[in-house]
Amino acid sequence: MTATVSSALSLVDDQHRVQVSQVNMPPRLLLGPGPSNAHPLVLQSLALRQVGHLDPSFLALMDETQTLLRYAWQTHNRLTYPISGTGSAAMEATFANVIEPGDVVVIGVMGYFGHRMVDMAGRYGAEVRSLHQDWGKVFSLETLRDALETHRPSVLALVHAETSTGARQPLEGVGELCREYDCLLLVDTVTSLGGVPLFLDEWGVDLAYSCSQKGLSCPPGISPFTLGPRAEEKLQARHTKVANWYLDASLLAKYWGSDRTYHHTAPINMTYALHESLRLIADEGLDARWARHQANAELLWEGLEAMGLACHVVRDYRLPTLTTVCIPEGIDGKAVTRRLLQDYNIEIGGGLGDLAGKVWRVGLMGFNSRPENVLLLLTALEQVLSDLGWTSPRL
Amino acid sequence: MTATVSSALSLVDDQHRVQVSQVNMPPRLLLGPGPSNAHPLVLQSLALRQVGHLDPSFLALMDETQTLLRYAWQTHNRLTYPISGTGSAAMEATFANVIEPGDVVVIGVMGYFGHRMVDMAGRYGAEVRSLHQDWGKVFSLETLRDALETHRPSVLALVHAETSTGARQPLEGVGELCREYDCLLLVDTVTSLGGVPLFLDEWGVDLAYSCSQKGLSCPPGISPFTLGPRAEEKLQARHTKVANWYLDASLLAKYWGSDRTYHHTAPINMTYALHESLRLIADEGLDARWARHQANAELLWEGLEAMGLACHVVRDYRLPTLTTVCIPEGIDGKAVTRRLLQDYNIEIGGGLGDLAGKVWRVGLMGFNSRPENVLLLLTALEQVLSDLGWTSPRL
Secondary structure, eight states: OOOOTTOSSOOOOOTTOOOOOOOOOOOOEEOSSSOOOOOHHHHHHHTSOOOOTTOHHHHHHHHHHHHHHHHHHTOOOSEEEEESBOHHHHHHHHHHHHOOTTOEEEEEESSHHHHHHHHHHHHTTOEEEEEEOOBTBOOOHHHHHHHHHHHOOSEEEEESEETTTTEEOOOTTHHHHHHHTTOEEEEEOTTTTTTSOOOTTTTTOOEEEOOSSSTTOOOSSOEEEEEOHHHHHHHHTOSSOOSOSTTOHHHHHHHHSTTOOOOSOOOHHHHHHHHHHHHHHHHHOHHHHHHHHHHHHHHHHHHHHHHTOOBSSOGGGBOSSEEEEEOOTTOOHHHHHHHHHHHHOEEOEEOOGGGTTTEEEEEOOGGGOOHHHHHHHHHHHHHHHHHTTOOOTTO | OOOOTTOSSOOOOOTTOOOOOOOOOOOOEEOSSSOOOOOHHHHHHHTSOOOOTTOHHHHHHHHHHHHHHHHHHTOOOSEEEEESBOHHHHHHHHHHHHOOTTOEEEEEESSHHHHHHHHHHHHTTOEEEEEEOOBTBOOOHHHHHHHHHHHOOSEEEEESEETTTTEEOOOTTHHHHHHHTTOEEEEEOTTTTTTSOOOTTTTTOOEEEOOSSSTTOSOSSOEEEEEOHHHHHHHHTOSSOOSOSTTOHHHHHHHHSTTOOOOSOOOHHHHHHHHHHHHHHHHHOHHHHHHHHHHHHHHHHHHHHHHTOOBSSOGGGBOSSEEEEEOOTTOOHHHHHHHHHHHHOEEOEEOOGGGTTTEEEEEOOGGGOOHHHHHHHHHHHHHHHHHTTOOOTTO
């Protein structure tokens, strides 16, 4: 078949040429584990017309984005830039760049995303040693020390904010431990960046990643990544090429650094959006932002308690960005989430893995961390539970 | 250091808390190799507020997007969906899924992106055999047959539309050849999808990828990917896990298929935009769209010829989406592109690799393939060249 377009007889098959409408989605309030609603100014920036990915105006925007990301993460790392993919791609970027086949990697598994780390690290040839903790609990410094002493890994990977459980892994002291045992500290900050206190440099974190659609209030599709000096050394000392072209930090550094060497076409509009979301964080200030997240989370916890609903994670390790709420005895959790969505356009999440069917996951992240959202959710949840015949033990 | 937000003394380092303005970019007309300007309706869709990535409304949108993508590519492949990254990620997805260490892969290198394929395939353990052709020329069916006869590869990879040279590799007959030699045909359609006749099934293409920011007139950041039944067989028969978690088609198929198993959070807004760009293609119709691209390219070629400027690629293999224009003797190509950008907000590209300093690259893609853009570019180019002291040999 030759493909001449001037042919009177079309060769085009119209089977999949369906008539559809322009996108028009329901007005959801996203109070689940993510995505969370983007800030209106972020959506505005997202829709600006494009410039080229090597346009002087875009290069200046890239520099500002990197600087603002360093502020949000509290790091001076040179290699701090967004990955052109979602948070999972940024997660993979951290492992891909510092693992060579045979490297021992200790991974703290206290939820779904720890399991994902195990799968990813294994694909890059790591000898994975998993530490396990009950979903909703965290690792003690002693447990981590024992693991480093036993396994002598080159990387210790932890999840700072487990999106599947709502638990916050304390990181104070872990960096020192990793230096003592000469291993890199790799941290998942997907559900903490922009909502939960984070001091990457102060805590000695060598590699971290996050996503755009939670604490940053940007749509998903672009993801913060940072790699500190100790990780850079390991990257430069590799014996093998990074086993992933798209996420190779040595290539990406040349585009995001002063060389501006073409690697791939940056997601222009998503970069506009990320820039705006980080600008809003600098504008609000981290202290104020963290305090806001904490205050609204406490409002939620008090409201849940007043209704007689329990949180799955103990107060000390509870994330302000994501709360796991125990589903009461006799209630079908999915019926509740379905009702909230259908009747009130409110999305909350269900449990994953060990917590499937046991908890709901409620996110109060970035722009969505506001008292009016807490109030609406509590009222709607009470209404739906009452409709389903539930009576609070408090009544 | 403990991270209490209630502390009166802030622990936050404000060094990177820079004051920047909201994004405001110059109004560029993007007539380079890409990105090309997005269609206004696509930008409108992009900025709609998000829903969750498992929201019933989003699942319906995903299904429509897949169907529309099948139309644009003229394929019935079940596994046809966007990759959550740029075109380079989709390129990597094709190699990552069907290559196992030791597989022989023949790659046709007739420009920059063929070289990239070689680098990528090597990282997945392929034994790469490169065929080389001068930049701007294409491979004959005889050359391809000889290569398959000699190397007996499991994959033959070709670039349909070389963005670095503007050459169109004819694909008629290559699929039959690959079946004869029992190998998969993998094709780069980055600069052809949505602008150049493409019949994936008819041509026996087993794996293909593209980007969003050229012929589809969508911003970059999400990228079409398809894998046909023969490639699916090879994927299912793998002895090793796909050496890339993010791009593992067996996992992605469960999210894009009826299972809806969570893999990663889809880039919601970019999916809206892609859906709208594909809807616009179905609305216009492929025949009309291809004819429009061809007509506007011919208008450009005639105008260039009238000015005394030559095209680098012979007429028969010249892409309608991307034209490489020979920089005249004595003219500094970069000075011209700089002037076009600064004085007229028009972006065209320079040459890459073997063609660096020798050609300009002019793209007429998707929404930007319009007579008024051709007219403006020709006039502005003539003005800039005249300002730089160039006299057309035609005068």
